[in-house]
Structures are given as C-alpha cells and as structure tokens.
Amino acid sequence: MNRETTAMIDRRTLHLAAASAALFAPRVLRAQPVTEITVHYAQPVIYKEAYDAITAEFAKREPNIRINYVTTVNYEEGMQLILRQAATGSMPDLSYQGFNRLRLFAERGIAQDLAPLLAREGDPAQHGYSPQMLALGHFGGIQSGLAFAASNPICFYNPDLVRRAGGNPDALPTDWDGIIALSAKIKALGDGIEGMHYAWSSDDWMFSALLFGHGGRMLTEDERDIAFAGPEGLASLVLLDRMVKEGGMANLSRDAAAQAFAAGKMGLFFWTTAMIRGSLQQVGRNFQLRTTGMPIIDAQKGRLPTGGAAGMLITKEGPRHEAAWKFLRFSTSPEGTSLMARNTGYVPTNQLAIDEDKYLGEFYRQNPLYVPATQQMAISIPWYAFPGANSVRVTQSVVNNSGRIVEQRATPQQALADMATEVRRLLPRPRG
Known part of the structure; x- marks a missing residue:
C-alpha cells in the first residue's frame, strides 16, 4: 500500500470518526431565556x-x-x-x-x-x-x-398561668363568660401579669369575629346601608368592654401584648392562627405554648371571619x-x-x-x-370587603371606636353610634 493510498484511508477514517462523534455526542442545547x-x-x-x-x-x-x-x-x-x-x-x-x-x-x-x-x-x-x-x-x-x-382567630394560652389561677389548662372555658372570669383570676396573680389580650387594634377583622360570632353582618344584603349597628354589633362592643372592666384587659398594642405573652407575662392571647410559627419561636422555652378555638357565642348562627x-x-x-x-x-x-x-x-x-x-x-x-x-x-x-374607595377609612373607623372602649373613653353605645355615623358617610352613595 503506497503513501497516497494510506493517506486516503487515514482521511476517510478521520471523517468517519468525526461523523460518528457528531452522531452520538450529546446535543448542545441553547440556553433558555430567563x-x-x-x-x-x-x-x-x-x-x-x-x-x-x-x-x-x-x-x-x-x-x-x-x-x-x-x-x-x-x-x-x-x-x-x-x-x-x-x-x-x-x-x-x-x-x-x-x-x-x-x-x-x-x-x-x-x-x-x-x-x-x-x-x-x-x-x-x-x-x-x-x-x-x-x-x-x-x-x-x-x-x-x-x-x-x-x-381564623384562635386563643393562644400559657398553661402555667392558667393552672396557677386555678383553671384547667386541659379544658379551657368555651364561652366568653368563663374566659373573662379566668382572665381576672390570672391578672390577680400580680407581679405584672396580664390576664388577656384581644387583638382589636390592627383592622376590622377581630371586631368582625365578635360580630359574626353573634350572627351579625357588616352591611345589609344589598349593601345600601350598615347592618352592624343593631343588637349584634352592640353585643360585640359590650363584650369588648367587659374584657376591660371585668377581665382586666390592659390597653396594649398588639405587638406589646405579643411580647408580654411570649415572656410569660400574659395568660390568654386572642389573635390569628397565622402567628403560631412565630409565637413558638418567641416563646421558646419560657413555657409550653398551647392553642384552642374561639369561644362560642351563638352555636347556630355564629361564624368567624x-x-x-x-x-x-x-x-x-x-x-x-x-x-x-x-x-x-x-x-x-x-x-x-x-x-x-x-x-x-x-x-x-x-x-x-x-x-x-x-x-x-x-x-x-x-x-x-x-x-x-x-x-x-x-x-x-x-372577611367582609367594604365597597367603594373608602374601605381603608371604614376599617380605621372601626379600629378607632373600638380603641375608645378599650381606653374607657366611650361606652359601647356611644362608640357604636359614632361608628355607624362615620361608616355611613364613607360608603358609596346608593344610586336610584
């Protein structure tokens, strides 16, 4: 075999090898746009x-x-x-x-x-x-x-304080009368210990929990007027007033109440279930955190937001x-x-x-x-969504008037009347 023939075979072998490599080599994919x-x-x-x-x-x-x-x-x-x-x-x-x-x-x-x-x-x-x-x-x-x-709103509680106050941490009261009485006993322990906090100050959600719990509603079905100014709304604010007067609930912001609770200085904290993970981290080893449902108000008509x-x-x-x-x-x-x-x-x-x-x-x-x-x-x-462009101001009216009760600057009747007047003014004007 002469040199020319050998060179031709070598070139052919290289071409075949290259073709084979191209055939069996993995495809190079274009980078997909991000x-x-x-x-x-x-x-x-x-x-x-x-x-x-x-x-x-x-x-x-x-x-x-x-x-x-x-x-x-x-x-x-x-x-x-x-x-x-x-x-x-x-x-x-x-x-x-x-x-x-x-x-x-x-x-x-x-x-x-x-x-x-x-x-x-x-x-x-x-x-x-x-x-x-x-x-x-x-x-x-x-x-x-x-x-x-x-x-939905639940009750976070400190079983140690409940036990010290004579309550049963394995069977908390299921009605507000029992909860308020237990709160008063926990507060009576002294040493800066608070009985309870109901997180009223963020928005209208916790007010609606009491209102819906009584079977009430925010607006009428046609949304042309308020519906919370009736007996269900008054009963809700009376209950908030009782938490302060009978249960000893202090005027604390939600964050201050959360800190007191995590430090073992509060017995009962009513707030959203969303805070369970965060509460566990805050409480740490201070006490064994427990939770239970909201107290029942109306067993047939009661609802939660x-x-x-x-x-x-x-x-x-x-x-x-x-x-x-x-x-x-x-x-x-x-x-x-x-x-x-x-x-x-x-x-x-x-x-x-x-x-x-x-x-x-x-x-x-x-x-x-x-x-x-x-x-x-x-x-x-x-969770009820108020109509119109003033929904945030409506929410603030609910918070402000609830705050007047917690601060003991207004009776439930006065706060409800003012809330009704303010919210009516903020609602869209009915057409026709």
Missing part, C-alpha cells in the same frame, strides 16, 4: 420562611423563572403600594393581597380574571380549588385572586404573565399550600392538601397547635 417577575407580599415577619421554601421548590420545576420580591409590613401598606404604582405603571406582576382588599382591585380593573386561566387546565376542583376557596377570591364578578393562605391572602395576577400578557401564572398556580397547589402551612400557622387553601393525608396528615398529628384553626374552617366565612 424570565424575571416581581412578586409582592405583605407581612414578611409571618410569611418569609414560607415564600423562601416555595421559591426553592418552584425553582426546581421552573429554573428559567426568577422571582424578585417586594414586601410591605402589612396588607394595608401593600394595598397602598399597588395603588401608587398603578398610577406610574410600575406595578409588580403578582401581588398577594388580604382577602378584604381584592374587591377594590377588581373594581378598578387592576386584578386580572383568573377564571379563563383555570378553565384551560380543566375542572378547578380536580386541582384542589374548591368552590368555598374560590369564593374567597371572587369579587367584582371575576376570579380576582386565588386563596393562598387562610386563617376568614383572614389571609390571595394571589392577584396583575401583568396582562406576555412571558411575564405566563411566568407569574405558573408561580401563582404552584404557590396555591397542594405542594405549595402545604409548604405555606408548615412554615406559618395558616390553614391550607387547596382542598387536596387538606383531604389527602400524604400532604399534611402527619404534620397535623405531630403539631396539635395547628389543629384548632382547621376545625373552625367549617364555620368560617369570607
């Missing part, structure tokens, strides 16, 4: 660990979607943030708002209707979106949000719209809502996470503090 979305949520003191866990799990499924978070201290500031940004066109793609604020965004055309997006994936119930949970985010004739986290947040899609179209929808869907899926529940104290809002033992069954068996809120969901109704 879509960045901005997501807003309120109350990072409660939610941060939950969103961190959800984001980490979501990144495994959608590595080409990057989440940038914007947070606000509370839902009210979150609402104001979105309204300000709406005027400048710089809103986030997705915002998790309090249930009672979705109505405003729906009426102003900021919240996008999620019904078509849900419909393209089939029956929503098959994915765990029950009619009851969908109703929490249905305002203005559209599906303005998907429920992410739900809560559902607090919490829903994800509201703002971006209208394009890659960011699809990316934000994917994140919203995951955060409200059985997996996402389970991560939320484990890292807060909120009740899961996806029915599959509630019904199927594989998601949270073992968690609830090992964490009984979280159970009372789940048991109260059967009597929980939506």
